[in-house]
Amino acid sequence: MKILLLLEHDNNDLKSSNFHTLSASQQWGGEIDALLIGYRCDAVLEKAKKLLPVQRIRVADAPAYEHQLAENTAPLIAEIAKKYDVVLTAATTFGKNILPRVAALLNVAMISDVIKIVSADVFIRPIFAGNALATIKSHDKIKLLTVRTTAFPSAQSDENHTVIVETLTTLIPNDLSEFVDQTLTLSTRPDLADARVVVSGGRAFKSADNFKQLERFADTIGAAVGASRAAVDAGFAPNDYQVGQTGKVVAPELYMAFGISGAIQHVAGMKDSKVIVAINNDPEAPIFQMADYGLVGDLFKILPELQDELSKDAKCD
Amino acid sequence: MKVLVAVKRVVDFAAQIRVRLDETGVETANVKMSMNPFDEIAVEEAVRLKEKGIATEIVIVSIGTSANQETLRTALAMGADRGILIETDQEIQPLAAAHILKVLVERESPRLVMTGKQAIDTDNNQVGQMLAGLLNWSQGTFASKIVVEHETLYVTREIDGGLLTIKLKLPAVVTTDLRLNEPRYLSLPNIVQAKRKSISIVPVAEWQVDIKPHLEILKVTAPEKRRAGIKVNSVKELVDKLRHEAQVI
Numbered sequence: 001m002k003i004l005l006l007l008e009h010d011n012n013d014l015k016s017s018n019f020h021t022l023s024a025s026q027q028w029g030g031e032i033d034a035l036l037i038g039y040r041c042d043a044v045l046e047k048a049k050k051l052l053p054v055q056r057i058r059v060a061d062a063p064a065y066e067h068q069l070a071e072n073t074a075p076l077i078a079e080i081a082k083k084y085d086v087v088l089t090a091a092t093t094f095g096k097n098i099l100p101r102v103a104a105l106l107n108v109a110m111i112s113d114v115i116k117i118v119s120a121d122v123f124i125r126p127i128f129a130g131n132a133l134a135t136i137k138s139h140d141k142i143k144l145l146t147v148r149t150t151a152f153p154s155a156q157s158d159e160n161h162t163v164i165v166e167t168l169t170t171l172i173p174n175d176l177s178e179f180v181d182q183t184l185t186l187s188t189r190p191d192l193a194d195a196r197v198v199v200s201g202g203r204a205f206k207s208a209d210n211f212k213q214l215e216r217f218a219d220t221i222g223a224a225v226g227a228s229r230a231a232v233d234a235g236f237a238p239n240d241y242q243v244g245q246t247g248k249v250v251a252p253e254l255y256m257a258f259g260i261s262g263a264i265q266h267v268a269g270m271k272d273s274k275v276i277v278a279i280n281n282d283p284e285a286p287i288f289q290m291a292d293y294g295l296v297g298d299l300f301k302i303l304p305e306l307q308d309e310l311s312k313d314a315k316c317d
Numbered sequence: 318m319k320v321l322v323a324v325k326r327v328v329d330f331a332a333q334i335r336v337r338l339d340e341t342g343v344e345t346a347n348v349k350m351s352m353n354p355f356d357e358i359a360v361e362e363a364v365r366l367k368e369k370g371i372a373t374e375i376v377i378v379s380i381g382t383s384a385n386q387e388t389l390r391t392a393l394a395m396g397a398d399r400g401i402l403i404e405t406d407q408e409i410q411p412l413a414a415a416h417i418l419k420v421l422v423e424r425e426s427p428r429l430v431m432t433g434k435q436a437i438d439t440d441n442n443q444v445g446q447m448l449a450g451l452l453n454w455s456q457g458t459f460a461s462k463i464v465v466e467h468e469t470l471y472v473t474r475e476i477d478g479g480l481l482t483i484k485l486k487l488p489a490v491v492t493t494d495l496r497l498n499e500p501r502y503l504s505l506p507n508i509v510q511a512k513r514k515s516i517s518i519v520p521v522a523e524w525q526v527d528i529k530p531h532l533e534i535l536k537v538t539a540p541e542k543r544r545a546g547i548k549v550n551s552v553k554e555l556v557d558k559l560r561h562e563a564q565v566i
Binding site for chain 2: 067071074092093101108111112127130132134135175177183185229233239240253264265277291305
């Protein structure tokens with residue numbers, strides 16, 4: 001088996017998603033190569049070299065690949081994919097954008113959001129917002145899949161690992177699309193996808209100003225901040241905070257839901273958290289059906305109390 | 318410009334999902350079916366483009382059984398001009414759907430194809446990207462804003478870290494995300510009017526597209542359910558439990 005891992009990065013840093021995809025790619029027990037497409041991405045390459053047990057890194061470094069737009073990176077990936085049995089990447093917006101296009105170019109199916117690799121060609125993936133699990137067998141020669149990062153542990157990197165670096169000279173121009181700009185949510189908090197603790201807020205916050213209370217609480221305890229769709233739609237939090245079926249899927253040690261009722265679409269994004277705490281003023285809220293600890297009450301009273309209680313501890317430490 | 322919108326009929330977002338006892342899939346008999354909510358956003362956006370004088374005709378396509386006519390009627394009542402049902406009772410996987418849509422695009426020659434970023438039943442998030450790949454068109458996925466300027470389309474995309482804007486050359490495929498718009502409610506006059514709009518029906522076999530599934534669904538099972546834990550009575554008790562029982566803080 002030959003496996004190709006498509007690396008997710010921003011030309012400066014390897015995304016943490018790659019470490020999860022790497023541990024997924026080890027499940028076939030085959031040779032693993034990595035593919036790095038970008039522009040001036042030397043720093044990423046240095047980090048990628050430490051990814052054990054990647055044997056070879058194929059690098060395409062050119063201005064045309066700077067923003068990894070699907071129109072010209074997909075044909076490049078498709079060309080290289082022909083040498084492999086499996087091509088995988090993370091089920092992030094990066095992977096979701098590019099890999100289906102690669103699949104179409106190869107005329108093979110793609111398997112989205114894999115949570116378990118059962119055998120070389122059998123996979124499990126959630127459907128219906130995680131309310132059902134489909135076990136799927138692929139009949140394609142090349143298997144293309146995105147994996148859900150929370151379902152696979154983070155692989156370690158090794159300083160002393162040696163890899164073969166191969167420079168790709170194929171240059172595919174892109175005259176169909178162009179990068180204009182991006183607005184990234186800058187935060188010193190841990191990344192939502194990897195945080196050990198996530199605190200999430202819903203519509204009950206009533207305003208963006210009130211939502212800041214949750215962000216302050218997150219900073220007190222070193223947590224990442226998430227939000228329900230209702231809170232994002234209402235403009236309390238940016239889109240990339242959304243946890244759920246169509247947003248981010250998280251599985252932290254501790255997930256604290258404040259004022260979130262627990263619609264199945266939200267639950268789909270957090271139900272694999274180790275410990276779930278729900279705080280809601282409605283004792284009948286569905287979230288209590290799946291929370292390990294529930295506290296009924298007004299979040300505007302509970303949040304400051306929690307903040308006090310936990311910052312006291314922070315001082316004790 | 319002509320706009321083509323692809324819509325899927327799915328189990329309603331609020332319906333209770335029950336896995337069949339024989340593990341062949343999810344029960345759809347006697348379950349409320351609706352247009353995939355993301356596709357509804359795509360239809361709404363097309364109608365808004367028409368109201369702005371940018372779209373000249375909106376064609377809606379759906380792949381499936383004759384029941385999908387209801388889904389098409391909903392789109393027509395929202396303001397689309399005509400519907401096409403690609404009729405089949407077979408399972409159509411994303412690659413097959415993209416191949417079917419490619420044939421339709423070649424016949425209808427739209428300048429813009431829109432569809433939801435994912436269907437809430439199979440949660441694949443693939444068809445739009447696959448279609449763009451097969452056509453070698455530009456793609457704007459997970460769109461939260463689109464602006465058309467002559468032959469150029471600006472798409473602001475919802476990405477993991479925030480928002481990213483790209484400039485696409487038309488023709489293009491756009492997949493719609495939640496924040497693009499809020500679909501309108503159907504008014505009675507529009508529902509009545511939609512009944513007079515045309516829906517053409519094409520049996521999929523007529524097109525000789527390869528729709529053979531590449532993926533075999535071995536079984537569909539219910540996930541392990543989380544059980545309700547306990548209710549605590551105070552913040553102090555909660556902190557105590559998190560510290561000493563769950564040991565997570």
